[in-house]
Amino acid sequence: AQKVTQAQTEISVVEKEDVTLDCVYETRDTTYYLFWYKQPPSGELVFLIRRNSFDEQNEISGRYSWNFQKSTSSFNFTITASQVVDSAVYFCALSGGFGNEKLTFGTGTRLTIIP
């Protein structure tokens, strides 16, 4: 069975601070995919990143960066120089490969950026 744990329920930081959202996963699959989605107050889930289990290279996209470590089964997300527009609920999710594509979501982390 797959499981995703986001231990941080809510985080508040002052604008311009850096913030890291934690994600720990469990799976028995050798091939799997990890995702981060952003859900702003409007409700729509916005795709941020996909990582496959064979690619541990960290990724940076603007102010966003992701740290994937198979040794600790973690896929953490860091926002640098946070902005008010970053306020949202962030979900980490896990799926298997072909034929096992259902997404298992974490419980989400509500991030509030204080102006």
Place this chain on the structure above:
Amino acid sequence: GAVVSQHPSWVICKSGTSVKIECRSLDFQATTMFWYRQFPKQSLMLMATSNEGSKATYEQGVEKDKFLINHASLTLSTLTVTSAHPEDSSFYICSARDSAGGTYTQYFGPGTRLTVL
């Protein structure tokens, strides 16, 4: 690219009526679409997996006769909540898996907020 639309964005109906929600992939083909339900301040709960041209696969505990799913084309899936009751009030979100290139990314629609009076 990878845009998914949902219609309607919100609906209010009387108890006992049926409500149909459409999910469309606008710029890609999706052989597989998924339907989720989300309660306030909670995570997404997968209801069913919809495959084009075949019957949907429902998650345990989801009544297939109450939540009818049809995936008639590569760009359209519909969810019909039959004989809706107040406990069916929720935020329903669909996603579509991009079939091209072997990616397994699900792109989500904006959601439909259903309120049953």
